[in-house]
Amino acid sequence: MEIGVAYDYIRWEERAIIDAIRKLGHEVKPIQVSKKVFWLTEMNGFSGLDFVIQRCVSFYRALTSTAIFEEQGVTVVNSFRVIRDCEDKLYTTLRLSRNNIPVPRTAVSFGREGCLSIAEELGYPLVVKPIYGSWGRMVSRALDRDSLLEIIEFREYMQSPHFKVHYIQEYVDKPSRDIRAFYFWGEIPAAIYRVSSSWKTNTALGGVAVEAKLDNELIEIVKKSGDIMGGGVLGIDILESRDGRYLVSEVNAIPEFRNTVRVTGKDLAKIMIEATIKNMKK
Ligand SMILES: Nc1ncnc2c1ncn2[C@@H]1O[C@H](COP(=O)(O)OP(=O)(O)O)[C@@H](O)[C@H]1O
Numbered sequence: 001m002e003i004g005v006a007y008d009y010i011r012w013e014e015r016a017i018i019d020a021i022r023k024l025g026h027e028v029k030p031i032q033v034s035k036k037v038f039w040l041t042e043m044n045g046f047s048g049l050d051f052v053i054q055r056c057v058s059f060y061r062a063l064t065s066t067a068i069f070e071e072q073g074v075t076v077v078n079s080f081r082v083i084r085d086c087e088d089k090l091y092t093t094l095r096l097s098r099n100n101i102p103v104p105r106t107a108v109s110f111g112r113e114g115c116l117s118i119a120e121e122l123g124y125p126l127v128v129k130p131i132y133g134s135w136g137r138m139v140s141r142a143l144d145r146d147s148l149l150e151i152i153e154f155r156e157y158m159q160s161p162h163f164k165v166h167y168i169q170e171y172v173d174k175p176s177r178d179i180r181a182f183y184f185w186g187e188i189p190a191a192i193y194r195v196s197s198s199w200k201t202n203t204a205l206g207g208v209a210v211e212a213k214l215d216n217e218l219i220e221i222v223k224k225s226g227d228i229m230g231g232g233v234l235g236i237d238i239l240e241s242r243d244g245r246y247l248v249s250e251v252n253a254i255p256e257f258r259n260t261v262r263v264t265g266k267d268l269a270k271i272m273i274e275a276t277i278k279n280m281k282k
């Protein structure tokens, strides 16, 4: 096979994916999206590829280059739809909730008054998130009415219009960790706890990865969540509530996995490519 790898920055993950493709005996075509010209009115020479693994860090680069590959006849993992739906936290929460996946109680408002009435319903503390973003960036916790209003004020002066969509969620009083489970085409190859003294447990913010074993209830939640979001290669984040519930907090369509490989010993790049090829042949 000839497999494309679309990227903007080469992280540990992209290197691992490129190596895995070669080790499995396939051709790899690295595509540095950030340096390329993509013709919209002409073909771009990708039609010989069996599929492309999309790995751009930038959401817009990932989404737009995927649109071009797909419209020009190349299958992309993950697909345009999956990337778009998962990147948008509003949409992910909405879709999962409508399909009876447990998620934190969440509402959206476009103005201050609305935010205050959501807070009245949910109580404090609560969590305000950008609908697009990762690494815990600008995910904020409002401890009381004043801090909520301060967070909303900051958001209202931000340039990007998506900050004016105020996504407000109940604060889940989880143990000092959350769970990241990988979903590759309906299977769960590995999962970790991200343990942290901070309420934001992202490994990008210092959360420490520890291998996690999932019970049957959580395995079912993760598999159903992945299927509902459109399948492919996903990183699914779960919060554990004090009363023992699992709540899906987000689904990542271009997940990082370096720390998971380090602590679980699972070769996720290889498993990802093998599972993807198997799925393509179905
Ligand atoms: N509702 C919540 N209650 C408690 N902790 C949360 C909640 N939402 C997010 N967190 C914590 O904040 C981190 C970042 O939030 P997340 O929604 O995953 O945003 P990002 O996409 O930036 O990673 C999570 O890994 C989790 O530790």
Ligand SMILES: [Mg+2]
Pocket: 134, 135, 136, 202, 237, 250
């Ligand atoms: Mg996250």
